[in-house]
Amino acid sequence: MSLLRVVSRTAPSGQRRWFSPPIEFSDRVKNFDFKIIDSTLREGEQFDTCSFSTQDRMFIAKTLDRVGIDYIEMLNPIASAQAFNDCRALSELNMNNAKVLTHVRCDMKDVTAAVEAGVHGVNMYMATSEILVQHSHKKGIDEVLRLAEKAITFVKNNGLEVRFSCEDTFRSNMDDVLKVYSGVAEMGVDRVGIADTVGIATPLDAYRVVRTVREAIPEHVGIEFHAHDDTGCCLANSLMAVEAGATHIDTTILGIGERNGIVPLGGLLARMYTINKKATTDKYNLKLINSLDKYVATSSQVSIPFNNIVTGSGAFTHKAGVHTKAVMSNPGAYEILSPEDFGVERRVNITNRITGWNAIKARAVQLQLDISDEQIQVATQMIKNLADVQTINNDQIDSVLISLAAGPRVSSADFMSWKTDAEVGESVPPALRDAAQEAALAVKQYQEALAKAAIAKIPVNTDTRPFRLLRLTGHLFDKEVLNRCMDICVDSPCDFDLMSVKCAKQNDQESTAELKLISEKESDLEATFILIKNLIGGLEGVANCSLADVTNEDSGAAVPH
DSSP states (O other): OBHHHHHTSOOOTTSOOOOOOOSSOOHHHHTTOSEEEEOTTTTGGGSTTOOOOHHHHHHHHHHHHHHTOSEEEEOOGGGOHHHHHHHHHHHTSOOSSOEEEEEEESOHHHHHHHHHTTOSEEEEEEEOSHHHHHTTTOOOHHHHHHHHHHHHHHHHHTTOEEEEEEETGGGSBHHHHHHHHHHHHHHTOSEEEEEETTSOOOHHHHHHHHHHHHHHSOTTSEEEEEEBOTTSOHHHHHHHHHHHTOOEEEEBGGGOOSTTOBOBHHHHHHHHHHHOHHHHHHHOOGGGHHHHHHHHHHHTTOOOOTTOTTTSTTTTBOOTTTTHHHHHHOGGGTOSSOGGGGTOOOBSSSOOOOOHHHHHHHHHHHTTOOOOHHHHHHHHHHHHHHHTTSOOOHHHHHHHHHHHHHSOOOOGGGGTOOOOHHHHTSOOOHHHHHHHHHHHHHHHHHHHHHHHHHHTTSOOOOOOOOEEEEEEEEOTTGGGHHHHHHHHHHHSSSEEEEEEEEOOSSTTSOEEEEEEEEOSOHHHHHHHHHHHHHHHHHTTTTTOEEEEEOHHHHTTOSSOO
């Protein structure tokens, strides 16, 4: 009988006991008593448009280690020569927190390659559901156990961690699953894997199955839970799995993976943040999630969904006139997460303006990206040149910075910082000084090339129509001033963009907003400007606002000089 059908009903008296979830979470959830296995470099590479380069894999792995992730799962080293080399390279990084695992079939050819690649652990699997067995190995449970014993013994004899997983656990026969897990537990596995391979489980199913497995195997054997999101339950299922006894949860950055993917790392950390903020922030560097999401989105050729947990454009965006006043007074009124803890900003719309290289440097620091001042200065000048002809938004700046951080950190100044002859006790040969100058020039050329490549990813804005840039200052949310301005724009013949809104944190402080009007006809721009000007003038003494035409102030550049 299918495991899913069994757990979805009450078992008759005298048959297997099924478990009901508790009313509230236990300490194992509240205290973050489980480990995270991030599978971006394995499961993530099964996403439709994802194909990571070696440089991508190294950057992602190092950053995941800085986040504090416990394990990083790599693709099967037998997949290609590059996969094997990258498994070895990552295993040799000597990371502070993360161990490197690889995901392979329960096949001695795969397992041998995994051990030779130098990883710290091997995650092996075999299908156990009837439908997958028919289309894969076609072996019975006794044969699965025989093959598992040979592979597990080999891995353990080489001193590595090992996990054995029944692929498609939730559509497998429960008796078969328990027989396999009890058998591999006796063989010495470090943990078993419960996989919702097609995303069919509900949170109640997840709890019951994990709890049943937990009761059937020794306490020292861990349980890894792998949940797909085909029906939107992967995060809830994983939380219930931990409550039931799971010790490891699989995630990927942005949740990318086969089909709809699996548990998003940022989503899991955000969920745990609401359960135990201190335990979550003590254990993990949450501020790196923003740059990781953006890096993987760029590498995978996808956009971050507007409703993505934490890093989506709507995550901490509040529509003017609805929640804004409450959020300004007390952000907790409408936010359960603090954006500052996750390295993101609270904003009213998705386009914020940046000024000068110091501001760009500050943004790099906020994203915790390691980029030299010299590299930022080179990139800033190019950004300013582009900003002379088109608008650049904050997300595009972030994308440039993340691309810069992925390259080597070098500075031409390193080759020009010579000590005096008196300091070193001897003169420096002219040829050596000349070589250093050539190296410094080469570094500058490299920095320009890196910045140019990063900025080239920003879409070209071909809109050359006339525009007016207006700045509103004051109490923009009293009497719905900003909303009423937007109503004028909607009714006008002009196109428009709300370029930025900076909300004051207290009622006695001023807010600012910048609005761009675009039209082929100067007369339409002027007429719309006059309507907004009359609105503001009519509110004098009521809303205390002012309006300025700043079109000529920065020629529409998002990064003014």
